[in-house]
Amino acid sequence: MSYALELKDLRKNFGQTEIIRGVNLAVKAGERVAIIGPNGAGKSTLFNLISGRFAPTSGDVFLNGTQLKGKKPFEINRMGLSRSFQITNIFPKLSVFENLRCGLLWSLGYKYTFFKFLADLDDANARTDELMEMIKLDNKRDVLAVNLTYAEQRALEIGITIAGGANVILLDEPTAGMSKSETTRFIRLIKEVTVGKTLLTVEHDMGVVFGLADKIAVLVYGEVIAFDTPEAVRSNALVQEAYLGSPDQQDQAGGH
Amino acid sequence: MASKHSSSSQVYKFEPINVGRWLIWGLFALVLISAPLVFTSSLGQMILTQMGIVIIICLSYNILLGQGGMLSFGHAVYSGLGSFVAMHTLNAITAGSFLLPVSLVPLVGGLAGLFFAALFGSVTVKTAGTPFAMITLGIGELIWAMSLIFPGFFGGEAGVSGNRIAGSSSFGITFGPQIQLYYLSAFYLFICTALMFAFTRTPLGRILNAVRDNPERVEFVGYDTERVRYIAFMVAGFFAGIGGAIAALHFEIVTSENVSGARSTVYLLWTFLGGATFFFGAIIGGVMAVLAFVMFSELTKAWLLYLGLLFLFMVMYAPGGFAGLIMMNLRVAAFGFLRKLWVSYLALGVTAMVALLGASVMIEMIYHLQFDGALGDELKFLSMTFNAKNFDIWFGSGFLMLTGLGLFELCRKQFLQEWGEIQEDIENEIKRRQALS
Numbered sequence: 096m097s098y099a100l101e102l103k104d105l106r107k108n109f110g111q112t113e114i115i116r117g118v119n120l121a122v123k124a125g126e127r128v129a130i131i132g133p134n135g136a137g138k139s140t141l142f143n144l145i146s147g148r149f150a151p152t153s154g155d156v157f158l159n160g161t162q163l164k165g166k167k168p169f170e171i172n173r174m175g176l177s178r179s180f181q182i183t184n185i186f187p188k189l190s191v192f193e194n195l196r197c198g199l200l201w202s203l204g205y206k207y208t209f210f211k212f213l214a215d216l217d218d219a220n221a222r223t224d225e226l227m228e229m230i231k232l233d234n235k236r237d238v239l240a241v242n243l244t245y246a247e248q249r250a251l252e253i254g255i256t257i258a259g260g261a262n263v264i265l266l267d268e269p270t271a272g273m274s275k276s277e278t279t280r281f282i283r284l285i286k287e288v289t290v291g292k293t294l295l296t297v298e299h300d301m302g303v304v305f306g307l308a309d310k311i312a313v314l315v316y317g318e319v320i321a322f323d324t325p326e327a328v329r330s331n332a333l334v335q336e337a338y339l340g341s342p343d344q345q346d347q348a349g350g351h
Numbered sequence: 352m353a354s355k356h357s358s359s360s361q362v363y364k365f366e367p368i369n370v371g372r373w374l375i376w377g378l379f380a381l382v383l384i385s386a387p388l389v390f391t392s393s394l395g396q397m398i399l400t401q402m403g404i405v406i407i408i409c410l411s412y413n414i415l416l417g418q419g420g421m422l423s424f425g426h427a428v429y430s431g432l433g434s435f436v437a438m439h440t441l442n443a444i445t446a447g448s449f450l451l452p453v454s455l456v457p458l459v460g461g462l463a464g465l466f467f468a469a470l471f472g473s474v475t476v477k478t479a480g481t482p483f484a485m486i487t488l489g490i491g492e493l494i495w496a497m498s499l500i501f502p503g504f505f506g507g508e509a510g511v512s513g514n515r516i517a518g519s520s521s522f523g524i525t526f527g528p529q530i531q532l533y534y535l536s537a538f539y540l541f542i543c544t545a546l547m548f549a550f551t552r553t554p555l556g557r558i559l560n561a562v563r564d565n566p567e568r569v570e571f572v573g574y575d576t577e578r579v580r581y582i583a584f585m586v587a588g589f590f591a592g593i594g595g596a597i598a599a600l601h602f603e604i605v606t607s608e609n610v611s612g613a614r615s616t617v618y619l620l621w622t623f624l625g626g627a628t629f630f631f632g633a634i635i636g637g638v639m640a641v642l643a644f645v646m647f648s649e650l651t652k653a654w655l656l657y658l659g660l661l662f663l664f665m666v667m668y669a670p671g672g673f674a675g676l677i678m679m680n681l682r683v684a685a686f687g688f689l690r691k692l693w694v695s696y697l698a699l700g701v702t703a704m705v706a707l708l709g710a711s712v713m714i715e716m717i718y719h720l721q722f723d724g725a726l727g728d729e730l731k732f733l734s735m736t737f738n739a740k741n742f743d744i745w746f747g748s749g750f751l752m753l754t755g756l757g758l759f760e761l762c763r764k765q766f767l768q769e770w771g772e773i774q775e776d777i778e779n780e781i782k783r784r785q786a787l788s
Contacts, residue, residue, distance in 0.1 A: 146571065167570070167575070168570040168571050169569075169570045169571070169572075169573050169574055169575050169576075172570075172571055172572060172573045173573045177571065177572075178571055180568075184565060184567065184568045185565065185568065186560070186561045186564040186565050186568065187564055187565070188560070188563075188564050189557075189560060189561065189564060193557060193560075193561075196557070197557060197558060197561045197569070197572060198572045199572075200554045200557070200558065200572075201572060201573030201574055202573060205554040206554070207554070207555050207558075207578065207579065207582055208553060208554045208555055209550055209553040209554070209555040209556060209582070209586070210553065211553060211554065212549070212552050212553060213552055213553060213554060213556075213557055214552065216554070234785075255568070255572065258572070259572055259573060
């Protein structure tokens, strides 16, 4: 069978340093996969390879069975993969509404149109309003993104990511820098807005990971040492030794 | 606007005629139609025509600078090449080898601008930021150098001249009289302004803003940022070419100065001074560019120096340009706080004038001694006559300038504090209103 997302012996070197050392991963459509691992394990690099931000040194990525080699980020996005960023990456001088609308114009086929008014695009505007309600920013419609609180900006980041209706969603540490209660609320939001989609997420908060993911991939020094259900991963001796049992587990679980 | 719920598609369908918008565009048209009735002199109408030309070009430049975040140092390439092609077209019409009404020559200039923007744009728009600025500078220099190498097209040092009374005239309109040319330029100004404003309201126009704010993110919502910049660059080139062609009709001569870096700088400077963050900023910039040139270049030889000083102060203290200043004060006025500020504004104005007076007397004396020394030491400035070598005048003007600057700085600190407090009050008021709704 073909997978929603499949990585085959993916490798990436920065100079002499091997950051990603032969990652194999196959994610079925509709699965929620969390990638965990210590700092510097290569989680963000892996996301950058999948989304086309970096080119892999060797190996392949397949999206719904199609090879992504040589494709640019916008081409990969058009094929149905969308990602968020660890460091909030929004359009600071545009309003919440405009931010979200920019996220979906391409997917609705408006492309580089400059002979239609935005105000007349009923489908785009209605969908933007829906999105705004989904991420609970409908009372901040005309607020510039730069003036939002941090948590609101994170929600907007997710909103832009899902706006185009991609079926494979990559979230890079969506709850980074949030308080415990914010995180709990935010994870619920993520679950709501990604229903039916394939989700790949990097997450540090262990409690959160076990509540969110169908499967967990453990990435340590550029290699996936385990890929299984949360229960199996929790009891995996290798994982416990390499990661969960390590002295810095408390650091990781506490967020950063 | 408050939140909208799932019936939102209806909300968007129901748009009663936007009275404000009709009013503004109606007023704009009225001003364009009636301006030459107020300024009936030939000089007045020439100035108005020039304003129209510079406004079109500044608006087109602002598509790059304000809307796309592209700092071009070579916009005159596209307006200037539009001028040259328009002039050659005009001469072909005169010679009878090309049949086209003169009223459509601006369109030819626009197509020329579009063509050259498409040609040079592909290498220019790879990235924004420093590489973009450098490449526009390079292309500007290239075209400037070529203008001296190819006299056939650029006319060498004398340039290319022509006569705008060309071809057959319909209804007795030859565009010979200034008033007829003014109305032609006003017509193009209105259409171009409307089209460029409409452009800001389209999907591409909005994505261009997104590319300005965060190009990387745009790549991850499906857009090729290079393509977005390229199309915007061509649109800007098209309108610049129209402006350039009207300039060719107006001056009836085009020289290599029209494609020079100096000319590009003029467009950059006035678009910035007018205010790049607002659409109407470029209109203010265009009007001021012509006014400043006509008025200050008569008043003093050192006017470019004053312009440079103004530019410096605006970059430092009001990066939003005059449009930004206007909008900030309108916001304060809308919340009824403007009357709290008038004393501060008065103090700022008076101290700035004192400092400026002192500085300008010294500048004028330096200019006089440098360039007009042969005419003696007597100098006329602001209907005063004084001796440029008089120590008392130097001391007095220096004292004025330093005192003015010192007091201005004090007033500025006081003003900033008041301004900050008022902004806080406004934020609180907004929050209070939100809570009520």
